[in-house]
């Protein structure tokens with residue numbers, strides 16, 4: 081019998097775990113190395129909005145994300161079947177509050193775009209008001225679009241890990257990768273021989289990427305979020321306004337987030353900026369008033385030089401999958417599919433914008 085080709089993946093976040101699953105499904109032997117525990121990076125947060133770009137000024141990047149959103153139910157159902165665990169997925173739609181006449185006019189102008197670009201898969205309507213939303217916060221009504229969904233990030237990473245192990249993949253926790261040289265990956269006290277290495281180590285993976293891409297290969301954008309214990313009526317959509325999201329999860333929990341910070345004292349501590357997010361959320365959705373805050377959380381979103389994800393081959397047998405910024409959870413599984421094609425020697429059909437080369441090319445003015 082022919083021996084399976086092996087792949088070592090560095091990082092057990094959404095990018096590394098979905099990559100592991102995609103590679104296992106293609107018949108590779110997979111080992112994931114994680115410096116802490118599964119899902120302790122950006123992917124272990126609270127938020128989990130799966131929301132589209134606005135339906136205008138279309139691009140291959142927007143189409144890629146649309147495809148990811150439309151395929152999400154089937155993908156996550158597959159992970160649930162493989163793992164026997166729920167990932168908290170629901171395509172519950174989204175209200176977007178319209179604070180002024182200008183935003184309301186833009187919202188109306190996007191109705192046609194949604195019809196054309198979303199091709200009947202979802203709708204974009206403008207409504208005069210919505211239950212749950214304070215009329216004061218939305219004096220010009222709301223958009224209701226039916227494309228958005230949400231996932232529970234922790235449940236999703238946990239289910240992915242179980243699915244990977246059930247398919248025979250290995251995940252080694254507490255294994256900090258210190259160096260990657262062709263054919264060898266070194267943790268502190270273990271070494272792994274491999275022909276193929278995937279670097280999916282988020283913000284803290286910079287030391288591993290820097291030899292290939294320099295010191296600006298990836299940086300962090302801090303985000304703070306909170307989980308509130310409060311029950312909103314079943315199927316309440318995500319609510320988006322004033323730059324924040326309110327995300328009804330299952331079992332009486334609602335996440336609110338997030339800040340977007342380019343400088344900070346401690347990336348993993350919450351502060352008064354999170355209180356501002358909670359105050360905004362409560363002003364939009366008064367039902368959140370007085371809810372118990374069950375968790376405050378902060379983390380770093382991996383950002384490649386440009387906002388889109390970065391995916392490509394760095395040298396023979398070494399690949400990178402990172403970035404994704406605010407949409408990483410939404411697109412991770414599609415990135416993983418494309419990555420698995422690359423590792424298998426195929427050329428995936430992905431936007432050129434994702435290549436490392438593009439990330440280091442100046443945009444034309």
Ligand SMILES: Cc1cc2nc3c(=O)[nH]c(=O)nc-3n(C[C@H](O)[C@H](O)[C@H](O)COP(=O)(O)OP(=O)(O)OC[C@H]3O[C@@H](n4cnc5c(N)ncnc54)[C@H](O)[C@@H]3O)c2cc1C
Nearest residue numbers: 091093094095115121122123129257282303407408409410
């Ligand atoms: C507050 C906040 C809110 C967000 N909201 C959303 C949202 O609503 N929707 C959405 O789609 N996205 C959202 N995101 C973005 C999303 O969480 C990220 O894009 C995604 O989780 C990135 O996954 P990743 O696997 O690349 O990184 P990570 O999850 O950070 O995983 C990288 C892993 O690599 C490990 N690692 C690093 N270095 C090493 C090493 N040397 N050796 C071994 N392991 C290593 C880390 O410990 C970590 O576990 C949000 C992010 C934040 C912070």
